[in-house]
Amino acid sequence: xxxxxxxxxxAITGAASGIGLASxxxxxxxxxxxxxxxxxxxxxxxLRERLGENALPLVLDLLDAAACxxxxxxxxxxxxxxxxxxxxxxxxxxxxxxxxxxxxxxRMLNLNVNVVMKNVHDVLPHMIARGSGDIIVTSSxxxxxxxxxxxxxxxxxxxxxxxxxxxxxxxxxHGIRVGAISPGPVITALLADWPPEKxxxxxxxxxxIEASEVAEVVIFMLTRPRGMTIRDVVMLPTHFDL
Numbered sequence: 542x543x544x545x546x547x548x549x550x551x552a553i554t555g556a557a558s559g560i561g562l563a564s565x566x567x568x569x570x571x572x573x574x575x576x577x578x579x580x581x582x583x584x585x586x587x588l589r590e591r592l593g594e595n596a597l598p599l600v601l602d603l604l605d606a607a608a609c610x611x612x613x614x615x616x617x618x619x620x621x622x623x624x625x626x627x628x629x630x631x632x633x634x635x636x637x638x639x640x641x642x643x644x645x646x647x648r649m650l651n652l653n654v655n656v657v658m659k660n661v662h663d664v665l666p667h668m669i670a671r672g673s674g675d676i677i678v679t680s681s682x683x684x685x686x687x688x689x690x691x692x693x694x695x696x697x698x699x700x701x702x703x704x705x706x707x708x709x710x711x712x713x714x715h716g717i718r719v720g721a722i723s724p725g726p727v728i729t730a731l732l733a734d735w736p737p738e739k740x741x742x743x744x745x746x747x748x749x750i751e752a753s754e755v756a757e758v759v760i761f762m763l764t765r766p767r768g769m770t771i772r773d774v775v776m777l778p779t780h781f782d783l
Contacts, residue, residue, distance in 0.1 A: 545764045547572035550620040555630030557584040563752035567760050576616050603656045613663040626664045628657045629679040635691040653697035673716045678705050680721040718770040724755050725777030748778045
């Protein structure tokens with residue numbers, strides 16, 4: 542695996558923790574230079590020290606509309622090119638809709654849907670000009686099943702799943718592959734917002750996935766022959782019961 546992505550440049554949003562960090566570690570191990578995009582400057586600085594010179598930190602608050610527009614120019618300034626874009630940053634709002642905070646709903650929908658669309662919009666011209674590229678979006682099992690305990694979060698992922706499938710059909714003629722990875726419950730900070738009874742049930746039943754396992758599938762998607770696109774991967778713990 543050490544040379545599978547040799548010479549390539551990847552950029553990952555939400556790269557300071559969870560799936561984003563695991564994806565960054567896997568791509569670095571496969572030989573890529575990786576731009577780690579996150580708003581946590583302190584965490585990114587520590588990761589640069591740990592991960593080495595091929596880890597390129599980019600401090601960016603994607604919920605700041607003006608800052609969000611600078612993502613692609615700043616990636617090119619740091620790395621000179623972009624081969625892989627992993628739109629991973631996201632938020633979670635769970636529980637009964639009637640109890641949800643409307644400001645939290647706005648913030649989550651902005652990051653989970655609007656920011657993903659804007660980021661992909663901004664990286665596409667560079668990839669189209671080069672005639673090649675890979676875009677992977679972190680979706681969720683919730684995009685494929687109307688999860689009753691997370692209607693707002695599930696709706697955001699259903700929207701982004703449609704976005705992935707339609708954009709893929711627009712850009713494959715340019716040599717660009719677009720796909721989504723949809724894991725079931727992953728051991729990340731997002732689980733802190735799960736209803737306590739659901740989290741307790743998942744832990745006791747072994748129904749959680751490690752972020753590193755998701756990253757392994759991301760690498761699989763990126764290393765298929767160029768004539769093959771893995772459009773959707775749904776991965777879930779064997780003991781997870783919908």
